[in-house]
Amino acid sequence: MGLLVALDRPGGYEELVGKLCSRVDGFKLGLPLLMARGPGYAGLLRRRCRDALWVADLKLADIGYVMRLTAGLVAEHVDAVIAHGFVGVEGALGELKDYLDSLGKRLVVVASMSHPGAREAYDHALPRILETLERLRPWGVVAPATRPGVVGIVRRRLGPGVAIMSPGVGAQGAEPGSALCAGADYEIVGRAITGSGDPVEAAERIRREQEARLSNCRGTSHGS
Numbered sequence: 001m002g003l004l005v006a007l008d009r010p011g012g013y014e015e016l017v018g019k020l021c022s023r024v025d026g027f028k029l030g031l032p033l034l035m036a037r038g039p040g041y042a043g044l045l046r047r048r049c050r051d052a053l054w055v056a057d058l059k060l061a062d063i064g065y066v067m068r069l070t071a072g073l074v075a076e077h078v079d080a081v082i083a084h085g086f087v088g089v090e091g092a093l094g095e096l097k098d099y100l101d102s103l104g105k106r107l108v109v110v111a112s113m114s115h116p117g118a119r120e121a122y123d124h125a126l127p128r129i130l131e132t133l134e135r136l137r138p139w140g141v142v143a144p145a146t147r148p149g150v151v152g153i154v155r156r157r158l159g160p161g162v163a164i165m166s167p168g169v170g171a172q173g174a175e176p177g178s179a180l181c182a183g184a185d186y187e188i189v190g191r192a193i194t195g196s197g198d199p200v201e202a203a204e205r206i207r208r209e210q211e212a213r214l215s216n217c218r219g220t221s222h223g224s
């Protein structure tokens with residue numbers, strides 16, 4: 001069971017990261033934050049919580065050359081980098097994966113998204129993106145907590161060896177634990193924690209809700 005906190009809004013997170021460190025599994029650094037504070041800010045935050053899983057979300061969807069340049073700016077400070085799946089393997093994700101492999105870093109690829117419009121964009125594309133993921137075998141995949149059925153499809157297709165991380169819990173309406181029950185390893189939570197008056201209490205509450213939902217759904221089939 002995992003909880004990753006999305007840090008998106010530009011701001012100072014040093015103290016919050018220190019407080020959340022023992023309560024969550026990792027942090028996803030958003031593009032607005034990294035643009036405002038610079039890639040080195042990732043290193044500064046990491047020093048507050050070294051053993052967590054640190055993921056850079058640079059909204060990568062480009063040719064391999066540009067994705068490598070962009071990922072290279074922050075790679076030394078993080079464990080994993082996210083890229084979009086629809087750009088394909090040759091000249092794009094394949095190059096990025098080779099580059100990250102050479103640095104000992106992990107690639108996470110978006111299979112589908114959590115917002116309502118993702119139905120227009122992703123429902124017809126998902127079978128092709130799943131083929132891409134099967135060929136590429138990235139370390140991780142992003143699949144939407146708002147659509148647990150999609151999480152289940154990704155898990156069944158890619159098997160147990162891939163880390164599935166699911167955004168959409170809290171502000172976008174999915175309940176804590178719902179994606180975990182569908183087969184995800186981590187739920188990504190941003191505003192429900194960072195926008196709360198008491199982010200530590202919010203993270204602890206979400207943890208408890210994850211645990212409660214997971215213990216209820218264990219024994220039922222994934223993706224239902």
Ligand code: O7E
Binds near residue numbers: 170191
């Ligand atoms: O809604 P929140 O505040 O809990 O934040 C959700 C976070 O997950 C935010 O950082 C957003 O960029 C990310 N996210 C989604 O919300 N939906 C998706 O489908 C995919 C992502 C994501 O991380 O995409 C990586 C490119």
